[in-house]
Amino acid sequence: MMTDAEIISMPDAARFVWLNSLQSDEQQILDCSTGHRYTMVVFSTIKRYLAEEDAPTLYRLKFLEYLDKLSDAWLTAEAVAMIEPMCDDGYEIVKEARKLGWQKAFDTFAKQEIFSAFVALNPSLMAAIKHCNRGRG
Amino acid sequence: MDTASPRKRPKAKRRELAPLEPVDAKDGPKMLALPTDRHRAFVRALYTVRAGHGARVKAAKLAGFGTPTSTPQSMATIASRLSHDERVLEAIAEEDQKFIRSSAPRAMGALSRLIENPRHKDHARGIAMVLDRTMPLETIHNVQVKHEVTPDFKETAQVLARIAELAAKFCVRLPAPPLLIEGQAIENNSQAAS
Numbered sequence: 001m002m003t004d005a006e007i008i009s010m011p012d013a014a015r016f017v018w019l020n021s022l023q024s025d026e027q028q029i030l031d032c033s034t035g036h037r038y039t040m041v042v043f044s045t046i047k048r049y050l051a052e053e054d055a056p057t058l059y060r061l062k063f064l065e066y067l068d069k070l071s072d073a074w075l076t077a078e079a080v081a082m083i084e085p086m087c088d089d090g091y092e093i094v095k096e097a098r099k100l101g102w103q104k105a106f107d108t109f110a111k112q113e114i115f116s117a118f119v120a121l122n123p124s125l126m127a128a129i130k131h132c133n134r135g136r137g
Numbered sequence: 138m139d140t141a142s143p144r145k146r147p148k149a150k151r152r153e154l155a156p157l158e159p160v161d162a163k164d165g166p167k168m169l170a171l172p173t174d175r176h177r178a179f180v181r182a183l184y185t186v187r188a189g190h191g192a193r194v195k196a197a198k199l200a201g202f203g204t205p206t207s208t209p210q211s212m213a214t215i216a217s218r219l220s221h222d223e224r225v226l227e228a229i230a231e232e233d234q235k236f237i238r239s240s241a242p243r244a245m246g247a248l249s250r251l252i253e254n255p256r257h258k259d260h261a262r263g264i265a266m267v268l269d270r271t272m273p274l275e276t277i278h279n280v281q282v283k284h285e286v287t288p289d290f291k292e293t294a295q296v297l298a299r300i301a302e303l304a305a306k307f308c309v310r311l312p313a314p315p316l317l318i319e320g321q322a323i324e325n326n327s328q329a330a331s
Contacts, residue, residue: 047307047309050304050311051309051310051311051312053312057297061300064303064309065303067303068303077306081307
């Protein structure tokens, strides 16, 4: 798995070759914007929180409003609905990243290698990306 | 001309005072909380000295504050500090309440004398006062109570409806609500029959 740093430092010719060698799923992940990547990871985390039994009603409502507010023309409500709650392993990554502070954590979620790990752990993220890219042809 | 002054009647020997029966009167908590007996004596003296200018100084002197050589200014300072002491003020408030409560029998006596005297100018008012307390008029109060409840204090139907709506929209699986025990109460008469 290529890291962001490796991709950036890659010469143009090598990058062209690498891009052509990508599978369809990898290509779609690469095309997904940074903001949408971490937003999907956050949505998956929020759905995990919402599934907790002892979550206060007020927070539950706030989280749901957050989902409503952050879904947009590309990441539609149908795509958000496809995202499954984060698994335990994925949540461990989130907890580690949170130690950097939320802003850096978001950047970390969006990194190519980290987001690919989230996709591997939670295939519904890939399904959501595919659903979002459906209209693009 | 008779210039002789009227003869003074010789004073009879004073009657011996019978020893007081020990009365187990107890001070209230605020009085007991005062640091010394002199403070308590000061509070009591405030109710016995004649009210007016210098009353607090007199009470302080009666309570044993100051020395024979204390100047009036010193005594005034002592009296002022004492009467503005928070503990003393609380004790005074407590004694006020006791004084009012213990005055109730006298007030009742005065009231009964008033209502038995038809020539008294406040006779009718006294009767009205007694009647008001024995047969009070019924009054109906309409009180509007406005509650402002935040969602975390009360799960309103609107909040729950919104949660359900959003959860359905984003396909969120919410935990099941707490189980309600549904059923019908059936009276058990088996014990009464046996």
